[in-house]
Structure formats: structure tokens, C-alpha cells
Amino acid sequence: MNEELYNAVFGYGENKVDPFELCAVDFDRIIGDMKLVGYEINSLNIVQQIMLEQCDNLLKTKNKIIELVMDMDNQDDFCREKYGLSFKDIMALDPQHDIEWDIKSGKVIYFLSHEAMHKEEAYFTLFKKSMDxxxxxxxxxxxxx
Incomplete structure (x- = not known):
């Protein structure tokens, strides 16, 4: 484990709890990117960087769908048939603002904000494979x- 990652591990008393124990991401790239822009290297900021990349990926998927159906006359029918959601429901998904995260008891959790909870079914309809x-x-x- 590199020093920056080690310093990002939460400590509780004499026991260390590693919120990244099961995480298989390119920490060298993530920490390098964070250093490049001057972010403090700590566990919450590392989680934020990882989650922002995931939110960007979800947003890219949404934008590809929008590009695909932009000029179609039957946007709603196509989206319902192909993605299981109406075009309007897809447009309403906003991963960058709807998804929040935290570290609790040494585990990283992510969830929909209170304001976005009504979109949970739509998120799992469109993004289930990506989220899994x-x-x-x-x-x-x-x-x-």
C-alpha cells in the first residue's frame, strides 16, 4: 500500500479500518490526479474522486441516449421500448446532483439524496448494470x- 493510500485509511482506536479494502481501482492515477489539482489526500476526498468518476460515467450514458434519440419523432416510445423509461424520465436523472456518499463504520456507502429518492426505480432501470x-x-x- 502506498503512503498516500495508507494515510487515507480511517483509524478507530488501536484498530485500523480500511474503507478501500475491497476497492480495485487505480489508486496511483486517482491520487496523482488529486495531487495535480491540489486536493488534500484523505479518505473522504479519495471516495469523492471515485464517486465523481462514477457519476460522470452515468451522465455519459444518459447523454449518449439523448444524442441517439434527439432527432427522433417517437422518443418516448423508443426509450420505453429500449430502456424501460420515458424520455422525460431519462432526462430527469441527474447523477451529479442526485447521488451522495459517505463513510460509515469504515464502509463507503452511496445513496440517492432525499430529493431524488422518487427516482430510485428509474436509476435501477437505466443504470443497474453499471451500478452493480x-x-x-x-x-x-x-x-x-
């Missing part, structure tokens, strides 16, 4: 509030 892959790769846990 992210959870498997990072060990972060989705929590429904």
Missing part, C-alpha cells in the same frame, strides 16, 4: 434510504 459493476469493482455499497 461499480459496486463489485469498488466494494462500495448502495444504500436505499
Amino acid at each position: 459493476a461499480f459496486t463489485a469493482k469498488t466494494g462500495f455499497q448502495y444504500m436505499s434510504l
